[in-house]
Amino acid sequence: MITTPRIVIAGTHSGCGKTTIASGIMAALVARGLTVQPFKVGPDFIDPSHHTLICGRTSRNLDPYMMSEEGCLETFDRATSGADIAIIEGVMGMFDGLDGTDCSSTAHVARILNAPVILVADVKGMSRSIHALIRGFREFDPAVTLSGVIYNRIGSDRHKQMIASSASVRDFGWIPRNDNVGLSSRHLGLVMAHESAVLKQAGPVIEEHADLDGIISVARQAPALVLPKPEQDTYENNVRIGVARDSAFCFYYQDNLDRLARAGADIVFFSPLTDHLPAVDAVYIGGGYPELHLPTLESSPCTQELAREVKKGLPVYGECGGLMYLSRHVQSERTFRMTGILPADTEMTKKIQALGYVRGSISRTTPLFSHDLPFAGHEFHYSKLVPDPDVRYSMKLSRGKGIDSGNDGICEGSALGCYTHAYFTRALAEEFINSAARYSRT
Numbered sequence: 001m002i003t004t005p006r007i008v009i010a011g012t013h014s015g016c017g018k019t020t021i022a023s024g025i026m027a028a029l030v031a032r033g034l035t036v037q038p039f040k041v042g043p044d045f046i047d048p049s050h051h052t053l054i055c056g057r058t059s060r061n062l063d064p065y066m067m068s069e070e071g072c073l074e075t076f077d078r079a080t081s082g083a084d085i086a087i088i089e090g091v092m093g094m095f096d097g098l099d100g101t102d103c104s105s106t107a108h109v110a111r112i113l114n115a116p117v118i119l120v121a122d123v124k125g126m127s128r129s130i131h132a133l134i135r136g137f138r139e140f141d142p143a144v145t146l147s148g149v150i151y152n153r154i155g156s157d158r159h160k161q162m163i164a165s166s167a168s169v170r171d172f173g174w175i176p177r178n179d180n181v182g183l184s185s186r187h188l189g190l191v192m193a194h195e196s197a198v199l200k201q202a203g204p205v206i207e208e209h210a211d212l213d214g215i216i217s218v219a220r221q222a223p224a225l226v227l228p229k230p231e232q233d234t235y236e237n238n239v240r241i242g243v244a245r246d247s248a249f250c251f252y253y254q255d256n257l258d259r260l261a262r263a264g265a266d267i268v269f270f271s272p273l274t275d276h277l278p279a280v281d282a283v284y285i286g287g288g289y290p291e292l293h294l295p296t297l298e299s300s301p302c303t304q305e306l307a308r309e310v311k312k313g314l315p316v317y318g319e320c321g322g323l324m325y326l327s328r329h330v331q332s333e334r335t336f337r338m339t340g341i342l343p344a345d346t347e348m349t350k351k352i353q354a355l356g357y358v359r360g361s362i363s364r365t366t367p368l369f370s371h372d373l374p375f376a377g378h379e380f381h382y383s384k385l386v387p388d389p390d391v392r393y394s395m396k397l398s399r400g401k402g403i404d405s406g407n408d409g410i411c412e413g414s415a416l417g418c419y420t421h422a423y424f425t426r427a428l429a430e431e432f433i434n435s436a437a438r439y440s441r442t
Contacts, residue, residue: 027203173210
């Protein structure tokens, strides 16, 4: 049974202040001495980095499209062990899901977790009209428990009075407009937590202007959940997996790393920007912002060392930014040399090249995997890969663009690079571990 107090912070739309308020609630609760487990609905990597910094516990994604409903429950159960309360930040507007459906929406996750919802409503330029909007959100899906509203960007006491006079649902906060508490954006979204801790400053604002005691009380009213049969831990191998983690490569689903560990991996974090390649049996290079660090990556000792070890058979799996690093060159303001492991070059573009969910399968023809493996994930990038004409693709997408028209996953030797940020299944993690074990034995 799952009994952790929990609450979902939803929004009327993207940009309503949902991330700032959710982060502020987390910070205020931590300041009160509570152990807070954060979550983010959807495939986003950036918001969870801020949650993690604030709470001191790794924020987890909850995405039914990638994880399944049962997977969301299992992740929620594992992650909330020892937590006093769980705060789940929603995605986009509360009912915005896959292709205009409910799938993987904030409302979908709220129903899976049977969690009460507080709606963040941006009232800039509105007064009484906001209540028509709130009524629609409250009545649209009776299976979602909308417990109340936090009114954001209140302009003045008079503005608050104009709204409060017609309110018909419980209010949990009246947050004044504050342009100093917020994050700047760039091509992939908000800046990462290691670049700005400004969202921590939202904690005192929430403590002063929100009903934190009421939020805690509602979270504690969430009913117990029945957990599906848990995934069994397996430790059939004992291998070392190098995971690139620094300001260039920082996009990872924590569940992926956990699955590798449960399958028998000792995770060794290293920085391709500053470190030599550690002694490992396989390497996992996630996405991030390599385009912001190209001169350093070009001159890093790890860049040449990785290429040498792949020639010896070291299994390497790279996603998005990792794919760029595995290519020969990246063309930005000038051409920068990368590892040269994959027969392709990368061009940075000013326009987005792909954004959305991905589904497909990995072919067993790659040395990293001995079975055809289905997977789901997400893609989001402002770069374009220009592969040689005779490249071998090992991933076929039924949904998504990949590198070229549904083809993804260039395989060369013992390396595989793709644009997809895959959510690892148990089978995919175990196959990657097995490839590391085979290499280790040689």
